[in-house]
Amino acid sequence: MATITSSSSTGAVDPALLATMNPQKQAATDSVQADTDKFMTLLVTQLKNQDPLNPLDNAQVTSQLAQLSTVTGINKLNETLNTLKSSYQSSEALQATSMIGHGVLTPGDGVKLKDSQAIFGVDLATAADDVKVTVFSPAGQALYSMDLGAKPAGTMALTWDGTTDGVDGAKGPLAKDGNYYFKVEAVRGQTTLKDATALSFGQVQSVTTNATDGVKLTVPGVGVIKMSDVKQIL
Secondary structure (H helix, E strand, C coil), X not given: CCCCCCCXXXXXXXXXXXXXXXXXXXXXXXXXXXXXXXXXXXXXXXXXXXXXXXXXXXXXXXXXXXXXXXXXXXXXXXXXXXXXXXXXXXXXXXXXXXXXXXXXXXXXXXXXXXXXXXXXXXXXCCCEEEEEEEEECCCCCEEEEEEEEEECCEEEEEEECCCCECHHHCECCCCCCEEEEEEEEEEECCEECCCEEEEEEXXXXXXXXXXXXXXXXXXXXXXXXXXXXXXXXX
């Protein structure tokens, strides 16, 4: 009887030779193509293993192909939206860098008095018959109030020079430099409006961006805010 001997002394097959003779199919890197390949593989398997006595009719195959078309279209749309999102974030980041060093008004009730000067603001979603702003000490003592009268909807910047209210309408002593806070009261007729927002002032120091949180502005004394939080640039 003839015997067949392996060219290898150990009788093992060279892995490199196997890899050459049986190259692995490269995985689809494109998500849309990968999903299409999976669907077609399942469909072909289903056709191969269908019951000869009860085969798939044309309507079923057409329905599955329509589903494939829908899924493929949605995946392509998602890829397009991700591309647009990335492009928008880059554009927004470039725009945000131009704000570095500029003052902004953003939601908050803090007021920082420095060299007897402070900037803050009010945002009205609707018009008011009367708007009143009161500045308080950190301990909660009312120091100064200003009656702005009737105001239309919109954002307004306000200033405070440290003046305090005295007795009988006279001016009190100037407030010391430091951190204070204020409240806004807006009314229309006899109704107190709930859409009047207090705005703090700060200067944009830096800009950060990432895929998860988007573009953020770092404003000392205010915190890290979104571009959409900026109500006014000064």
